[in-house]
Ligand SMILES: O=c1ccn([C@H]2C[C@H](O)[C@@H](COP(=O)(O)O)O2)c(=O)[nH]1
């Protein structure tokens with residue numbers, strides 16, 4: 001009797017992979033963020049990435065980070081978590097979980113709390129103390145939202161999607177490569193996050 005495949009994605013890896021894949025729709029040249037919401041039954045009910053509001057031109061609005069605030073991306077970009085919540089296909093997401101590639105900022109924390117989501121699983125956090133993330137943590141903890149760092153697989157695990165051939169491979173090895181850069185650990189905190 002043939003056995004089931006052993007090398008597959010865990011639930012958390014699956015949802016975080018979807019968040020990561022969604023981040024690749026972002027046009028932000030510096031930081032691409034993705035989010036995936038699941039309901040209590042582990043069904044995906046919302047996906048989002050950081051981008052400009054509908055009808056607002058990616059080419060006309062700025063993508064910079066510094067200088068005159070009006071000429072930076074910060075007043076214009078919709079955050080991944082916000083988009084995932086607004087895109088949800090189910091009214092009630094009470095008790096749901098949001099998987100985010102980046103720790104949510106204070107504005108997203110407010111939306112997460114108000115929408116009833118009870119758990120945040122994040123892959124990466126900006127290093128050091130950033131007010132938007134410190135405030136977010138304060139709010140989430142106060143509201144009783146569980147904050148959990150995504151637990152990466154113990155061994156090297158990567159997905160390769162070939163869009164030319166339409167094939168996908170899940171590669172696992174026993175050892176973690178130390179030389180390979182991890183894009184999730186590559187985010188700087190050189191900016192103030194302003195919703
Ligand atoms: O909770 C968050 C926080 C930030 N984002 C988005 C908003 C921006 O497009 C980038 C942050 O840009 P930096 O260049 O790293 O300052 O990330 C988000 O989607 N969710």
Ligand SMILES: [Zn+2]
Nearest residue numbers: 079104105108
């Ligand atoms: Zn945010």
